[in-house]
Amino acid sequence: GAVVSQHPSRVICKSGTSVKIECRSLDFQATTMFWYRQFPKQSLMLMATSNEGSKATYEQGVEKDKFLINHASLTLSTLTVTSAHPEDSSFYICSARAGGPTDTQYFGPGTRLTVL
Amino acid sequence: QKEVEQDPGPLSVPEGAIVSLNCTYSNSAFQYFMWYRQYSRKGPELLMYTYSSGNKEDGRFTAQVDKSSKYISLFIRDSQPSDSATYLCAMSTGGGNKLTFGTGTQLKVEL
Numbered sequence: 001g002a003v004v005s006q007h008p009s010r011v012i013c014k015s016g017t018s019v020k021i022e023c024r025s026l027d028f029q030a031t032t033m034f035w036y037r038q039f040p041k042q043s044l045m046l047m048a049t050s051n052e053g054s055k056a057t058y059e060q061g062v063e064k065d066k067f068l069i070n071h072a073s074l075t076l077s078t079l080t081v082t083s084a085h086p087e088d089s090s091f092y093i094c095s096a097r098a099g100g101p102t103d104t105q106y107f108g109p110g111t112r113l114t115v116l
Numbered sequence: 117q118k119e120v121e122q123d124p125g126p127l128s129v130p131e132g133a134i135v136s137l138n139c140t141y142s143n144s145a146f147q148y149f150m151w152y153r154q155y156s157r158k159g160p161e162l163l164m165y166t167y168s169s170g171n172k173e174d175g176r177f178t179a180q181v182d183k184s185s186k187y188i189s190l191f192i193r194d195s196q197p198s199d200s201a202t203y204l205c206a207m208s209t210g211g212g213n214k215l216t217f218g219t220g221t222q223l224k225v226e227l
Contacts, residue, residue, distance in 0.1 A: 043217045107159040
């Protein structure tokens with residue numbers, strides 16, 4: 001159980017375009033989802049916390065107008081990177097809070113974004 | 117000083133060895149401790165989850181938490197080449213709360 005999927009797994013886009021990444025909890029309902037980015041050989045950096053039906057909470061230094069998060073249902077959250085630039089190239093990973101006895105986070109497989 | 121310190125490695129061991137991975141932390145409010153395994157270009161996979169101090173065993177994996185020393189460990193017995201990955205410790209102040217990660221230790225188990 002506790003499977004989280006992400007789509008797409010990899011995306012290459014031109015500078016200035018917008019990219020949408022989907023995160024789905026497949027076998028459980030997630031009231032809270034988290035979005036992280038990870039640079040090569042570095043740990044995960046939390047970008048924002050997303051609660052179903054409400055606005056996302058962004059970490060310090062993360063531009064909310066740049067990284068749009070929508071959590072419209074208990075199984076789906078989306079991250080849109082608007083007007084992407086080469087410095088936005090990174091590995092984006094979502095996680096979903098499962099609730100229950102452990103109530104910890106289960107991670108998706110990640111999306112590798114390359115902006116040319 | 118980072119909230120969570122973890123040696124990035126790389127750590128190279130022969131197949132069958134016992135591996136010890138560690139993290140130290142500074143925030144005494146952390147109550148929940150996790151170990152994740154991350155293969156290259158993949159998302160982290162939850163390995164172990166412990167609450168407060170003590171030991172927890174699951175197959176070849178044992179997690180230890182010493183809150184008095186602010187020190188957590190993950191032991192891997194009979195290590196296999198398939199264990200080669202980056203191991204991330206993570207902790208939070210409450211179940212389901214924001215996780216604070218270590219930098220990850222890269223482990224390589226060689227034949």
